[in-house]
Amino acid sequence: MKYNFDEIIDRQHTNALNTDGFRGYIFHAGPEKKFNYADDEFVRMWVADMEFGVAPEILDAIRHRLDKKILGYTLMYDPTYYDIFLNWCKTRYDWTFPREELTFSPGVIPALYQLVEDLVAKDEKVLTMTPAYGFFLHACEYNNVELVHNDLKHENGHFTIDFDLLDQQASDPKVKLLLLCNPHNPSGRIWTVEELKKIAEIVEKYDLWVISDEIHCDIVRCNNRHTPLGKVMPDYKKLVTCMSASKSFNMAGLMFSHIIIRDAEERAHFIARDKTIGDLNPLSIAAHKAAYEQGGPQHI
Ligand SMILES: Cc1ncc(COP(=O)(O)O)c(C=O)c1O
Numbered sequence: 001m002k003y004n005f006d007e008i009i010d011r012q013h014t015n016a017l018n019t020d021g022f023r024g025y026i027f028h029a030g031p032e033k034k035f036n037y038a039d040d041e042f043v044r045m046w047v048a049d050m051e052f053g054v055a056p057e058i059l060d061a062i063r064h065r066l067d068k069k070i071l072g073y074t075l076m077y078d079p080t081y082y083d084i085f086l087n088w089c090k091t092r093y094d095w096t097f098p099r100e101e102l103t104f105s106p107g108v109i110p111a112l113y114q115l116v117e118d119l120v121a122k123d124e125k126v127l128t129m130t131p132a133y134g135f136f137l138h139a140c141e142y143n144n145v146e147l148v149h150n151d152l153k154h155e156n157g158h159f160t161i162d163f164d165l166l167d168q169q170a171s172d173p174k175v176k177l178l179l180l181c182n183p184h185n186p187s188g189r190i191w192t193v194e195e196l197k198k199i200a201e202i203v204e205k206y207d208l209w210v211i212s213d214e215i216h217c218d219i220v221r222c223n224n225r226h227t228p229l230g231k232v233m234p235d236y237k238k239l240v241t242c243m244s245a246s247k248s249f250n251m252a253g254l255m256f257s258h259i260i261i262r263d264a265e266e267r268a269h270f271i272a273r274d275k276t277i278g279d280l281n282p283l284s285i286a287a288h289k290a291a292y293e294q295g296g297p298q299h300i
Contacts (some may be wrong), residue, residue, distance in 0.1 A: 005052055012040070013078040016253075018047050048185075054287075058249060062283050073160030074282040076104060081289055085258065088292040095231040097241075097260055103271055104280055106255040107217050108242045110181045111270075112139040112179075115240060115259075118178050118269055119144045119209045122203065127169055129161060131186055133213070136179045148175060153186060159187035163198050170206045177209040178202075182229055183216045190224045196232045209238045215257070218248035230260070237263045245291040256284035 011019045017040070023029050035042075044051075070147060082099050089095050105111040116139045120126055128136050130149040140147040150166050152159040169175060180199065183190040191199070203210045212229035220226050230241050244257035261267040271278060 003052075003055065006299055007053055009051060009053055011051075014051075016113045017042050018049055019057050019130055048247055052250055054251055055249060055291070055295060058251065058287045058290045062284045065283055065286035068247045071282050071295065074285065075278055076280060076285065078285070078289070079224040081285070084289055084292045088296065089228075091296070093226050093228050093231065095228045097230060099260075100264075100266065101260045101262055104260045104266060104278070105257050105259045105274070106276055106281075107246075108244065108259075109135045109139070110264050110275075111242060111257065111259045112136070112211065112213070113142055114270060114273060114275075115178065116143045116145060116213055118266060118273070123174065124177075125172065125175045126177045126179055127166075129166075129181070129184065129209075131181070133181055133185045136181070136213075139179075146173070146174075159184070159189050161191075161195060161199070162207050163202070166199070167202050167205075170202050170208060175208065176204070179213065180210060180229060181216075182214050183220070183226065185216060190220055190226065193227050193232060196227055196229055199234070200233045201227065203233070203238075204236060204262050209239070209240070210236075211240045211242065212243045214245055215242060215244050217243060218245070230262075234295060240266075245295070247289050249291045249295060250285075250286075251287055251291075254284040254287055255281060256288055 015021075017025060022042075022044065023031070024139070028035055081101055085102070086096055086099075089097070105114075110209075112135060116126060122141065122144055125146045125148050126140050127148045127150060129152050131152070132149075137147050142188065148169050150162065151170055155164050170178070182196070201207075209228065210233075214226070214228060216268050217226040217228070228241060230239055233239055239262050241260040242257060243260070246252040246254065246256065259270065261270055
């Protein structure tokens, strides 16, 4: 095997939220908090990063960038970046999108906060399938808009969407945005093409904005394939797709994500209001480029 998935890596004292920050984040407590187990005996499955080392190709790319010695203000000027990412999308999901739709954000979370603010007025509502990733709710709370819960049906360990309920909730004229998690965190469901088509039908019927958070799109097993919502809604303008290599390549701390915005007006608005003024981390660009260029040797 080319990669060592058995190496045990000590993450303590690396400022990792996972190890050094769990007391504060989960228990709102400090070192005085006593558990029945030593800290390093916990199986830490609470935050979405993993214990595997980052692939050597990615680490080498970061080192190569460090060797350029200066880490000044950085934006995306490398025209090959889009080509490499697009090739990944084409190979993995049989999906492409025009170059101009690609924008960047330090993360999907900050993008969600900004997009909800852009797309939903204070007396309007956002719809999502629940249980949901917590920051879907936080983004709505931050913006003082209501989040409508479309409870997933749960039978024999399998989650499915209640489409009649979704249609009924989407018909509320105050509902303006569907926050879709595709694949779905926390259920782990990879929505089928049929399910995505039904979602698309409802979105189009009520002319909703839709943000498809596809950050987990490369963590698929058992011959499953990820289908971007954009592939089943090729012409729908009010679609935003969020993707990153951060989860699948275990580099969430590099703070880098793709926000693919079809609508030109919203895209311009999103970029103009970007609080980081579009600045990017030079090491994150190097890492993502290496991941998409060299990170897929396995047969797909
Ligand atoms: C569905 C989903 N979206 C977004 C994020 C976080 O995204 P980012 O680190 O790019 O802000 C997570 C992290 O767990 C997630 O599960």
